[in-house]
Amino acid sequence: MKEDYFERAKNYGFAPQLDILAALSRSDTVVLDVRREEEIAETGKVQGNGQWKSTGCTPSACPKLAADPTQFVQDKETPVVIYCRSGRRAVKAQEILEQSGFTKVMNAGGYDDLMDMLNWQQRDNNQNARS
Template sequence: MKVITALVLLFASALVFASDPVWLDVRSEGEFNSGHLDAATNVPHGEITDRIASLVEDKDTPIYLYCRSGNRAGIAQRALEAEGYTNITNVGGLSDAREKYAAMTE
């Protein structure tokens, strides 16, 4: 019984200290500068594996990716999964990201 209680407490504490989600805009810098989600960091999809470790230390952190249509976000998602990141969502395009972010922060 003590083991079960300890596991429940450990799991509950992990939820409390879970990392905040990270929003990544994987479009080009020019596209990002023409409009983006305020919460997002620009990391073009071709640079994702080189830059991700400096942005996200915990590989279980929720990561939300978007681009123009979802295609480059899908490429970035597969690259991150190959690097061992486990909690990645391809949101689609910028308008989709705005809707999802608004729903999450209401």
């Protein structure tokens, strides 16, 4: 994890890592990347069992998501994992979804945070397989 992860987690209200990993293992989870297209092209996207979708946001606005959240997530009970670069833009997306009645929305922080979680889980799975 990046050095400032715990500070950002507190400030931006990140969901518990185990909850995020559990959601990512589900096929019905929507993984919502709120970075700009250029950022996604530069680093790639998080792969999980769920459906990956993208909508660009700023810390103060997510126009596409605000206009119609159901174009990204149809069922308000669907688990949604949101990430950006640091977790800040994901806060805005989470607010929009929760104000629209979505109940299982999780801020996972930044792309690097989420990749670190997935790599940690993979290492743990590999160690357990060897035991």
